[in-house]
Amino acid sequence: MTAHVLHITGARPNFPKAAPVLRALSKRGVPQKLVHTGQHYDERMSEVFFQELGLPRPDINLGVGSGTHGKQTAAIMVGVEELVTESRPAMIVVYGDVNSTVAAALVGSKLRIPLAHVEAGLRSFDMTMPEEVNRIVTDRLSDLLLATSADAIAHLGNEGVAAERIHLVGNPMIDTLLANIKRFDAAKARAEHGIEGRYIVATLHRPGNVDDPADARELVAAMHAVADQAQVVIPLHPRGRAGLAAAGLFTHPSVTVLDPLGYVEFLGLVRGADAVVTDSGGVQEETTILGVPCLTLRPNTERPVTITHGTNRLATRENLPGMVATCLAAGRPETWPVPPLWDGHAGERIADVVVGHLER
Incomplete structure (x- = not known):
């Protein structure tokens, strides 16, 4: 396996989701590159996560900064397209529902690069939320849909996604929480x-x-x-x-x-x-x-x-x-239920799915 996996992150919620996936793939010897689009760009919204979570320094920072949804998404698409055209990764992995996520999904789909979406299938059914639009579009374009919960799998099935593309892996953000x-x-x-x-x-x-x-x-x-x-x-x-x-x-x-x-x-x-x-x-x-x-x-x-x-x-x-x-x-509850597979091992399960897909 020589071609690399390209991880696209850009905003505060992405970083704790990406950290366990990067670590798990690294343990399997998968070549990787990490892109920070710069959607969140100040220290408290992004830089501190690399320091605190042991994330590798981004290989590329696109530095897109803030802007309207259209301007920001377009700037990310331009930067990611240039990068993907030049490096031709074996797979793009995107996280969550921010503008960086949908921008990378659009680029990967049009350049015919396999796409994995971590946190696939979440739905609020509220189309006034920009994040809901991003979630739906990204899932529609993804080859691997990596779901955190059973309700997400049900949503994807109702939308006609083939079962073999959907994987219940748990929540990698909880991996980061439990590790810290x-x-x-x-x-x-x-x-x-x-x-x-x-x-x-x-x-x-x-x-x-x-x-x-x-x-x-x-x-x-x-x-x-x-x-x-x-x-x-x-x-x-x-x-x-x-x-x-x-x-x-x-x-x-x-x-x-x-x-x-x-x-x-x-x-x-x-x-x-x-x-x-x-x-x-x-x-x-x-x-x-x-x-x-x-x-x-x-x-x-x-x-x-x-x-x-x-x-x-x-x-x-x-x-x-x-x-x-x-x-x-x-007062605070003494006990409460926790969702299945929110156990600190989602990153490993995601790595298994990604490696299996690349080997096939």
């Missing part, structure tokens, strides 16, 4: 951020919550009502920061707004929280493993397994304060 769990220091997070008593962690950046000023004002009012009950700590994504600030987020004395945190620091903060309020997909999965009550501030989730087999529940801006009160009254 002893480093998640809640006491250190409390000390560094001046947290005393009970606290809630929030991560909020989805367009449906922060883009429209009226939505942002409703969100801020809900978060202030939460902050009346416990301290709220918000590592704030650059997306939507200005809108939430204009809506008054920073004005409540029990709201602490932070810059984005590194992986280990953030999960140390989450591990000690009484609850998490989020609109992020990955956080729903991380809290499911850590046993932290999670309230997902969205009308839907593409990760329903975190509700049926975890600690997650959907919330609205209207009922969020009451749901937080219930979480605080109930």
Whole structure:
């Protein structure tokens, strides 16, 4: 096996998914190259992951930066196309549902390079979400669909994907979490951020919550009502920061707004929280493993397994304060179910599938 596998990453959620796959393929002697598109480009959104997770330095950084969906996706396509045309990898591996994912899938499909999608089959059935569009297009173009849960496999089957292309492998992001769990220091997070008593962690950046000023004002009012009950700590994504600030987020004395945190620091903060309020997909999965009550501030989730087999529940801006009160009254659960194959070995199963495909 001489031709290499090309991994395309570009945004914060990609890196903990890619790390165990890269390690597992490396152990099997598979030549690899890692591309960072630069979709997330500052230290806290990308660089810190390479330092903390032991990821190899990217072989190529396309440096595309921010922009509208169209401009960003187009810039990534141009860079990936030049790279793939020159190097002709044996396979492209893409992760999740960000613009880098769909851009690389489009390039690989048109250049007839086999494509593997890690985290295939997730569906929110909400086409207003850019991520849902990216998921559907990427799955349609992929040769190997590597699913984290049984519901994802059912979605792919309902869409007519051939069974031999679908593989239930588990969740590689959980591999990364379990490999680092002893480093998640809640006491250190409390000390560094001046947290005393009970606290809630929030991560909020989805367009449906922060883009429209009226939505942002409703969100801020809900978060202030939460902050009346416990301290709220918000590592704030650059997306939507200005809108939430204009809506008054920073004005409540029990709201602490932070810059984005590194992986280990953030999960140390989450591990000690009484609850998490989020609109992020990955956080729903991380809290499911850590046993932290999670309230997902969205009308839907593409990760329903975190509700049926975890600690997650959907919330609205209207009922969020009451749901937080219930979480605080109930306390952290002592036991909870965990989805099948979220066991720390997904990277190895993915490597088995990829190697098997290349050998065939």
